[in-house]
Amino acid sequence: AQASLITSEKMAALGALVAGIAHELNTPIGNSLLTATALADMVTEFERHLASGGVRRSVLDAHLADAKKACNIIAASLGKAADLITSFKQVAVDQTSDQRRRFALAGVLHDTLATYAAQLRRANCRVHVDVPATLEFDSYPGSVSQVLSNLINNAILHAFEGREHGVITITATALDDDTAELRFADNGVGMSSRTLNQVYDPFFTTKMGQGGSGLGMNIVYNIVTGVLKGTIRVESTPGQGTTVIMTLPLRVPQPVKPGTDPCFEEIS
Ligand code: ADP
Ligand code: MG
Numbered sequence: 092a093q094a095s096l097i098t099s100e101k102m103a104a105l106g107a108l109v110a111g112i113a114h115e116l117n118t119p120i121g122n123s124l125l126t127a128t129a130l131a132d133m134v135t136e137f138e139r140h141l142a143s144g145g146v147r148r149s150v151l152d153a154h155l156a157d158a159k160k161a162c163n164i165i166a167a168s169l170g171k172a173a174d175l176i177t178s179f180k181q182v183a184v185d186q187t188s189d190q191r192r193r194f195a196l197a198g199v200l201h202d203t204l205a206t207y208a209a210q211l212r213r214a215n216c217r218v219h220v221d222v223p224a225t226l227e228f229d230s231y232p233g234s235v236s237q238v239l240s241n242l243i244n245n246a247i248l249h250a251f252e253g254r255e256h257g258v259i260t261i262t263a264t265a266l267d268d269d270t271a272e273l274r275f276a277d278n279g280v281g282m283s284s285r286t287l288n289q290v291y292d293p294f295f296t297t298k299m300g301q302g303g304s305g306l307g308m309n310i311v312y313n314i315v316t317g318v319l320k321g322t323i324r325v326e327s328t329p330g331q332g333t334t335v336i337m338t339l340p341l342r343v344p345q346p347v348k349p350g351t352d353p354c355f356e357e358i359s
Contacts, residue, residue: 108306111293112179115304119172123165130161178304189233189318191345196263196271197222199232203239207247214247216257226263226271229342234318241307242275242335248302250279250333269341276334282327290325311335319343 137154140146200222204211211218228235243259251257260276282290289295291312296303308325315323321339 108293112175115175115294116172119168119175122168123172126161126164126168130158130165133158133161174302175304178302179306189231191229191231191343193227193229194232194235195224196226196228196235196273197224199235200239200261203236204243206240207243210247211243214251214257215255216247216251216259219258219260220262222261222263223265226265227341228271228339230339231318231343234314235339238311238314238319238337239275241311245307246275246277246279246333248298250277250281252280254279265341266338271339271341273337273339274334275337276332278332281329281331281333282325283329287325287327315339 133154137151137158140151140154197220200220204218204220246257246259258278260278261274262276263271263273265271286297290308292305293309294305295309296305312323315321315337319339320343321337323335323337325333325335327333
């Protein structure tokens with residue numbers, strides 16, 4: 092019974108996500124559609140003027156100017172839709188292929204950082220890492236990497252705008268035999284308390300139309316609590332920076348599959 096409950100919770104979360112994405116795309120796609128229809132009418136009108144002859148040049152020019160405006164609106168709206176899709180792809184990596192296994196956090200961190208090398212250089216951002224090589228997890232490395240990707244992405248996109256040098260500091264320590272603490276800090280612009288209050292809300296972004304989707308921290312929260320079975324909190328001071336603090340169990344239990352759990356068989 093427990094296994095099917097988890098599945099239906101996941102389905103509900105997926106449903107909410109899909110509904111949100113549909114809602115976000117609705118505006119730019121709807122705009123394009125309306126404007127394209129208006130453009131078709133303009134062309135018809137233009138043809139009518141041409142066929143009837145004797146229409147002043149200035150009237151035709153005005154029609155052409157309107158048509159050009161419509162084309163620009165369509166291009167801008169579709170550009171917005173394309174940006175949204177790009178950012179969805181960035182945050183919503185397929186998790187079904189993520190296998191639970193033993194891994195060193197330092198290794199996964201190193202590999203994830205490597206994929207951001209060019210972006211970090213462009214942002215003039217240095218990364219300090221203090222993660223013991225011996226810190227190992229029995230958990231989901233792909234999910235850990237996705238969390239780190241989103242946090243690095245955020246530091247680059249939000250924290251260091253207009254700053255000379257950004258520094259990201261990533262530290263991890265074992266709190267006890269079962270739990271590690273992972274801290275991800277930047278010395279960037281920080282967040283207002285209003286932003287901090289909404290930071291996990293799906294589609295909350297202060298970068299609408301500038302590469303933001305508002306999904307990053309929502310996905311980070313869902314992975315940390317749902318997949319990695321940990322906790323997360325964010326501390327931020329405007330003008331000083333942001334620290335994301337996560338506690339992660341070193342061993343995440345194997346999920347219960349229907350039919351493999353004796354309790355499950357008995358109840359159902
Ligand atoms: P997105 O990055 O698409 O805007 P997120 O869910 O990743 O959405 O983040 C939500 C908001 O939280 C961002 O729009 C930004 O205002 C704020 N934010 C996230 N990370 C940082 C950071 N490291 N520094 C400052 N602000 C941040
Ligand atoms: Mg983000």
